Amino acid sequence: MPDAQLLLLNRDAVEPALQGEQVLAAVREAFVLHSQRAGRVFPVVREKLHTGGVFGIKSGDVASQDLLGFKAAGFWPSNRALGGEPHQATVALFDPHTGRPLCIMDGNAITTARTGAAGGLGLQLLARPKSSRICIFGTGVQARVQLHYALRMLSEPCKVQYVSIAGKPEPAFEAAFQDRCSINVARDRNEAVADSDVVITATPGAGPLFDAEAVRPGTHLTCVGADTAGKRELPEGILERARIFVDDQEQARTIGECQWAPDLPCTEIGDLLAGTVSINRPLTDVTVFDMTGLALQDLTVARFLYKQAIESGAGTRIAWPW
Known part of the structure; x- marks a missing residue:
């Protein structure tokens, strides 16, 4: 030919x-x-x-x-x-x-768009109804797309606190969203987590980003940064308190947050979307969506x-x- x-x-x-x-x-x-x-x-x-x-x-x-x-x-x-x-x-x-x-x-x-869309779908399925307070770790490309889809999926006007690398305001990041939400840099990362309905972690995954005690009942966490063996963003003890959802069980337990607690049960989000598994989410449940990305x-x-x-x-x- x-x-x-x-x-x-x-x-x-x-x-x-x-x-x-x-x-x-x-x-x-x-x-x-x-x-x-x-x-x-x-x-x-x-x-x-x-x-x-x-x-x-x-x-x-x-x-x-x-x-x-x-x-x-x-x-x-x-x-x-x-x-x-x-x-x-x-x-x-x-x-x-x-x-x-x-x-x-x-x-x-x-990669950017499909990961953002995945986080948005997970948030839509798993976050409490009328969630409106978001804490996001990171201000890079993936943090931006995750926040974009989160604001798209949530029905309520949102208040956003973000945690930057230097802990200082980043005007360019704020300017990208100031017409869609109230947005400010977090003064204290643990206080920002405790004050949020949704926590999004979109960092390189170099280590725990906040204290486990900061996560209040009912919080939903979207975890993006753990995609390689040895990476993590969540502190020890959170997964044991949470209902865990993943894109793929084997990947999550190998390279995702679930690598740190591989024996805990988890549900693939595709089963929720396909209707083969239903979720009855009490308002006090902590939910985690551990995203490693599917081919x-x-x-x-x-x-x-x-x-x-x-x-x-x-x-x-x-x-x-x-």
Whole structure:
């Protein structure tokens, strides 16, 4: 097939196409596919490098949709000194019948959007009705998208307290949300947690971010930063008090917050979305959504981006004969 082509979608092609409703629908579909085992998630590769970076591969397939691919991604903190983004990701789709690559696309925006949508779906399912007080740890790219989807999913006007690395106000972060909520830097992280209905942790996962005693009954926690063995954001003792929900049990117990309490029971959020498990949430329950990220999320989002690009002619096509 000398006329075979490979489609390339760079950041400028991917970012504008990531519309909120489509991303939410794709992520919801990924969770349901995983719950029904209609989509497979292959073992995760996650390794520290001699350069100080962390490199990972998440892959999977959906046989009924002829969907096959992977995301190669990781975290390189030294990129900040170069003026670059420390998170790097690339997504590739393949024809499962021939093994030929169909599309290679920038995965940074995909990772950001699908993780934010996942956190939003979890919050919608698990947070107490009329939750309106949010404490968020972090002010980076993932913190921003998590807060974006949280404000989108919560029905009440919200008060937001954020914890920055330096503990000082970050005007750019506040400016991004000041038209959607009341937002201020937290004076004390434990007081901010205690005063919140929802706590979002979106940091590099270097260690516990607050004291366990600060978490009040009824709090919902969305945990993003623990995605590698050895990482954590929650203090010891929280998981034992909580009802735990995960995107994937094995991943959560290997690289998520659940690695610190692997014997505790947990429920996959896809089972809630698929209706195979119901949740009766007493208002005093503490709930935790331990998110490690599913390959199926990347693939369902990448699939609609690929189809849109084929229909619209977006992207760059290069000869890839075989």
